[in-house]
Amino acid sequence: MTRLSQTSWSLDNLNRLDGQTALITGSTGGLGFEIACGLAERGASIILSGRNLEKGRAALNRLYERVPSVQGRFEVLDLASLASISAFATALREQGRPIQLLANNAGIMGPASRLTTKDGFELQFGTNHLGHFALTGRLLPLLAAGNATIMTVASLAALKGKIPFGDLNARHRYNPVARYRQSKLSNLLFALELDRRAKKAPWPIHSRAAHPGWAASDIVSNNGSLDRNGTPVGRWGRKIARSFAGPVFHMMGQTVEEGAWPLLYALASPEAQDGGYYGPLGKGERTGLPGDAGLPEAASDHTLAKRLWAISEEMTGVKYGLL
Numbered sequence: 001m002t003r004l005s006q007t008s009w010s011l012d013n014l015n016r017l018d019g020q021t022a023l024i025t026g027s028t029g030g031l032g033f034e035i036a037c038g039l040a041e042r043g044a045s046i047i048l049s050g051r052n053l054e055k056g057r058a059a060l061n062r063l064y065e066r067v068p069s070v071q072g073r074f075e076v077l078d079l080a081s082l083a084s085i086s087a088f089a090t091a092l093r094e095q096g097r098p099i100q101l102l103a104n105n106a107g108i109m110g111p112a113s114r115l116t117t118k119d120g121f122e123l124q125f126g127t128n129h130l131g132h133f134a135l136t137g138r139l140l141p142l143l144a145a146g147n148a149t150i151m152t153v154a155s156l157a158a159l160k161g162k163i164p165f166g167d168l169n170a171r172h173r174y175n176p177v178a179r180y181r182q183s184k185l186s187n188l189l190f191a192l193e194l195d196r197r198a199k200k201a202p203w204p205i206h207s208r209a210a211h212p213g214w215a216a217s218d219i220v221s222n223n224g225s226l227d228r229n230g231t232p233v234g235r236w237g238r239k240i241a242r243s244f245a246g247p248v249f250h251m252m253g254q255t256v257e258e259g260a261w262p263l264l265y266a267l268a269s270p271e272a273q274d275g276g277y278y279g280p281l282g283k284g285e286r287t288g289l290p291g292d293a294g295l296p297e298a299a300s301d302h303t304l305a306k307r308l309w310a311i312s313e314e315m316t317g318v319k320y321g322l323l
Contacts, residue, residue, distance in 0.1 A: 008289070009261060009265075009289045009290060011038055011041050011042060011264070013265075013269060014038070014042050014264060014265075014267075014268040014269055015042065015268050015269070015270055016042055016043050017039060017042040017043045017044035017100075017101070017268060018043035018044075019043075020043070020044045020045070020100035020101060020146070021044065021045045021046075021047065021097060021098070021099050021100055021101070021146070022036070022039045022040075022044040022045065022046055022047065022099075022100065022101035022102075022103065022267075023047040023049065023099055023101070023102050023103070023139075024036045024039075024046070024047070024048060024049065024103040024105055025049050025050075025077065025079060025103065025104055025105050025106035025131075025132065025135070026049070026050060026079075026105045026106025026107060027048040027049060027050060027059065027103075027105065027106075028048065028050040028052065028055040028056055028058070028059040028074075029055070029059065030256055031105055031153070031212055031215060031256055031259055031260050031263065032048075032050075032103065032105040032106065033048075033059055033062070033063070034256050034257050034259070034260035035103050035105060035260050035263050035264060035267070036048055036059075036063055036072075037063060037066045037067060038260060038264045039101060039103075039264070039267065039268065040063065040066070040067040040070040040072065041067055042268060044100075044101060045070070045071040045072065046063065046070055046071070046072040046073075047072070047073060047074075047075055048060055048063065048072060048073070048074040048075070049074070049075050049076070049077040049088070049106075050074070050076070050077065050106070051076065051077065051078040051079075051080075051084075052076075053074075053076055056074035056075075056076065057074060059074065060072055060073070060074045075088060075091075075092075076088070077135075078118075079106050079127045079131030079132065079135065080108075080117035080118055080123065080126060080127045080131060081117065081118040081119065082118075082119050082134055082316060082317070083118070084118075085131060085134045085135050085138060086134075086138060088135070089135065089138035089139050090138075092139065092142060093138075093139075093141060093142060096142075097142070098142055098143075098145035098146030098148075099139060099142045099143050099145075099146045099148055100146040100147065100148050100149070101146075101148060101149055101151075101267055101268070102136065102139065102143060102148055102149070102150045102151070103151050103153070103263065103267060104132040104135070104136065104150065104151065104152040104153060104187070104191075105151075105153045105263070106127065106128075106131070106132075107124075107127065107128045107153065107183075108123055108124050108127045108128060109124070109180050110124075110176040110177060110180050111123060111124070111176060112176060113174070114170055114174040116169075117130075117131075120169070121169055121315065122168070122169040122170040122174070122179060124176075124179045124180050124182070124183040125168060125169065125170075125179060125182055125183045125186065126169075127183075128180075128183035128184065128186070128187060129183050129186035129187055129190060129312070130312060130315055130316055132152060132187070132190070133190055133312045133316060133318065134316040134317075134318045136150060136194070137316075137318040137319070137320045138318060140203070140205075140320060140321070143205050144203055144204050144205055147204045147205070147206075148205050148206065149205075149206045149208065149266075149267055149268070150191075150194065150205060150206065150207045150208070151191075151208050151209065151210055151263060151266040151267045152187050152188075152190060152191040152194075152207070152208075152209050152210075153187065153209075153210060153211065153212070153263060154184050154185075154187045154188040154191070154209050154210065154211045154277070155180075155184040155187075155211050155212075156211060156213065156214075156279075156284075156285060156286070157177075157180055157181045157184045157185075158181065158184040158185040158187070158188050158211075158296050158298075158299065159296045160181050161181035161182055161183075161184055161185025161186075161296070161298065162178070162181070162182060162185070162298070163182060163185060163186065163189075163298075163304060163307075163308060164182065165307065165311065168182075168311070168315075185296065185298060185299065186308060187209065188209050188277070188295075188296070188299045189298075189299055189301075189304060189305040189308050189309075190305075190308070190309070190312070191207050191208065191209035191277075192207070192209065192275060192277075192299060192300075192305060193302075193305035193306065193308075193309050194207040195207040195208070195274050195275035196275070196302070196305075197309075197320065198274075199274070206274045207274060207275065208266040208267075208272060208273070208274060208275065208276050208277070208278070209266065209276075209277045209278070210262040210263045210265065210266035210277065210278040210279060210290075210293070211262065211277075211278075211279045211285070211293060212259030212260065212262060212263060212279070212280075213253065213254060213259060213262070213279055213280035213282070213285055213286045213287055213288070214253025214254065214259075214286040214287060215253055215254055215255070215256050215258065215259020215260070216253055216254070216255060216256055216259075253286055253287060254280070254286075254287040254288075258280075258287070259280075261280075261289065261290045262278045262279045262280060262290040262291075262293070263278075264290075265278050265290035265291075266278045269290075276292065277292070277293045277295050277299075278290055278291065278292060278293050279291075279292075279293030279294075
């Protein structure tokens with residue numbers, strides 16, 4: 001794949017999205033909110049989603065301030081709960097409106113101690129990968145009806161990611177960094193395998209992946225800040241993250257708005273390709289204009305992707321199909 005040569009970039013480089021509906025997970029702040037604003041500026045109707053109703057309403061107000069002409073709404077969705085995902089998808093399917101754009105963006109990064117989803121999965125793998133796997137599968141009829149583009153957010157962390165099939169839920173060993181890497185490699189494997197399956201089926205959907213480089217988002221400071229009952233946890237871990245990781249990313253990385261550029265590029269650039277992986281073009285892919293990203297060797301392993309897909313179906317109970 002040839003890297004793109006660019007000297008400037010703006011939202012004007014994206015396709016117009018008038019009449020299209022975009023769903024963005026984890027969009028009450030950070031990268032997700034910037035994705036929503038960017039798509040709204042190109043004319044898309046926006047469905048913000050997140051687990052906190054109060055934060056959702058505040059985000060919707062900010063969206064209207066940024067893009068006064070937007071048609072937007074907020075829906076509660078907890079990706080750490082298969083029941084919440086099922087209820088959310090069922091409600092949308094009952095409304096029967098096609099979805100043209102899906103940004104699988106929500107993420108948890110590096111809780112200091114092992115936490116679990118409501119279904120008992122390790123929190124990072126369960127939210128970042130299994131939650132999006134289940135959501136995309138349950139929404140597949142609406143996505144197919146909308147000839148949808150699906151963008152799944154990966155990370156530079158995927159470069160060192162491994163998939164420990166004997167201990168996917170970290171019951172025997174928990175390392176926060178290793179488990180985050182696992183979840184992000186899983187995101188990338190999922191996006192590329194979804195592209196292959198869509199082409200083979202065929203399903204009228206378009207799967208791509210992207211990463212934001214070093215963006216000063218709030219994923220580090222959020223740090224898995226709610227336990228399975230919604231109780232705040234890890235106060236000191238979050239304080240350390242804010243005092244250390246935040247300044248480092250601000251100093252050596254880029255803004256949240258800039259970090260969202262590759263994600264928007266994957267969703268709506270006329271140059272983006274199905275099965276493509278996009279990120280910043282600067283040194284180490286940490287900062288810069290959007291373009292083709294380097295693919296980790298493990299992400300090209302079709303056998304690994306198929307194995308992860310099969311076990312994800314087993315763990316979530318979601319099997320892909322249009323019925």
